[in-house]
Amino acid sequence: MKAVFIVKNSTPEKSFQIKETDQPKVANHEVGIKVEAFGLNYADVMARLGIYPDAPPLPAIVGYEVVGKIVEVGADVQNRKVGDRVVAMTRFGGYAEFAKTDARATAIIPENMNAGKATALATQYGTAYFAAEEMTRMQEGDHVLIQAAAGGVGTALVQLAKWRKCTIFGTAGSQKKIDYLKSQGVHYPINYREQDFVKEVKKVVGDRGLDLVFDSIGGNYIKKGFGLLGAGGRIIGYGAAQMTNANFFKKIKIGLGFGFYSPIQLLSNSKSIIGVNMLRIADHRPDTIERCLKNVVALTEQGILNPVVGAEFKMNEIAKAHAFLQGRQSTGKVVVYVK
Numbered sequence: 001m002k003a004v005f006i007v008k009n010s011t012p013e014k015s016f017q018i019k020e021t022d023q024p025k026v027a028n029h030e031v032g033i034k035v036e037a038f039g040l041n042y043a044d045v046m047a048r049l050g051i052y053p054d055a056p057p058l059p060a061i062v063g064y065e066v067v068g069k070i071v072e073v074g075a076d077v078q079n080r081k082v083g084d085r086v087v088a089m090t091r092f093g094g095y096a097e098f099a100k101t102d103a104r105a106t107a108i109i110p111e112n113m114n115a116g117k118a119t120a121l122a123t124q125y126g127t128a129y130f131a132a133e134e135m136t137r138m139q140e141g142d143h144v145l146i147q148a149a150a151g152g153v154g155t156a157l158v159q160l161a162k163w164r165k166c167t168i169f170g171t172a173g174s175q176k177k178i179d180y181l182k183s184q185g186v187h188y189p190i191n192y193r194e195q196d197f198v199k200e201v202k203k204v205v206g207d208r209g210l211d212l213v214f215d216s217i218g219g220n221y222i223k224k225g226f227g228l229l230g231a232g233g234r235i236i237g238y239g240a241a242q243m244t245n246a247n248f249f250k251k252i253k254i255g256l257g258f259g260f261y262s263p264i265q266l267l268s269n270s271k272s273i274i275g276v277n278m279l280r281i282a283d284h285r286p287d288t289i290e291r292c293l294k295n296v297v298a299l300t301e302q303g304i305l306n307p308v309v310g311a312e313f314k315m316n317e318i319a320k321a322h323a324f325l326q327g328r329q330s331t332g333k334v335v336v337y338v339k
Helices: 042-049 115-120 123-134 152-163 175-184 197-208 220-228 248-257 263-269 278-284 286-301 315-326
Strands: 002-006 016-020 030-040 065-073 085-089 098-102 106-108 143-146 167-172 188-191 210-215 229-237 272-275 309-314 333-337
Touching: 002 315, 016 315, 030 085, 030 115, 030 315, 042 315, 065 098, 065 115, 085 098, 085 286, 106 286, 115 309, 115 333, 123 152, 123 210, 123 278, 123 286, 143 152, 143 197, 152 167, 152 175, 152 210, 167 175, 167 197, 175 188, 188 197, 197 220, 197 229, 210 220, 220 229, 278 286, 309 315, 315 333
Parallel strands: 143 167, 143 210, 167 188, 210 229, 229 272, 309 333
Antiparallel strands: 002 016, 030 065, 030 098, 030 333, 065 085, 085 106
16 A cells, blocks of 8 residues: 655655555454545654654554545454445554554444545544533633634534533634634634733723633643633643754743643642643543544534534645645644545
8 A cells, every 4th residue: 555654853845754654453442444535634744754653663654534445354353344335433553545443443424425524523523622611611601712713623612612602712823714713603813923921812891801721832821811711610631732843942042931830820720731742542441432422423514513624735745745734734624645
């Protein structure tokens, strides 16, 4: 089979090679999938740059999600069969013509579901659902801040917050993305390049504070977001995009920027800090992944969730796709089609 390998931690143009390799062998609890399309996530960019700790050693096939048809079923798998069309979370190995994964990390999708939209349902919508529905629960009237709200996970969080009838603040870095956030139903879009999001939020919430902050940026954005929480508020971190392209000394500065917190501080102010790493959940709680995927597919079929495809590429355009994502040009999901 053909697969995209990261062979060097470098720029998009210098990092990738498409090579022939063996089709992955399926274990008893796994399924093999003939891939139609795979999605890109910002963690892929960090893996390419050599700053994602969980990434496999080079040369490596990364990729967290695929859409395709099951072509092989492990001996212990009961609820999937050859021919099922699925969206699946993969623990790497997604950038290929064939992939494998734990059968519990798949959800059956309709034959007519757009492959690009379906790829968003795995890592991005699965992360958003787990963060917003399982690690906490948004309530009607909650005031919610979503950082990088025009991205894939951000879009999913906006749609979930809208479903829960929350007041939504969302940050983005261009007028085009601000317009996109308005179209998605964000009540208070904030251009972080032109406005101080802390001041903009405080104009609305005052001393009440926010109920929820969802953060994929890390560094001092966590510290600032924590400061905006009211009593009972929660901040959920699921990324550290500030680390991208940072040198050693800047990484130290960003790390210190997160701030320092003690249990007494959290208890006395009734605030929470929650971390989300979907790889850890997939490793240790595969049933949770199965439940999240099943629910996001159901909500999509009901029209409550509507993944947005921001850009589409072919496999031989993988460098261009990575450059597009790293350049923060995307709104919604960046998809790569195998054929």
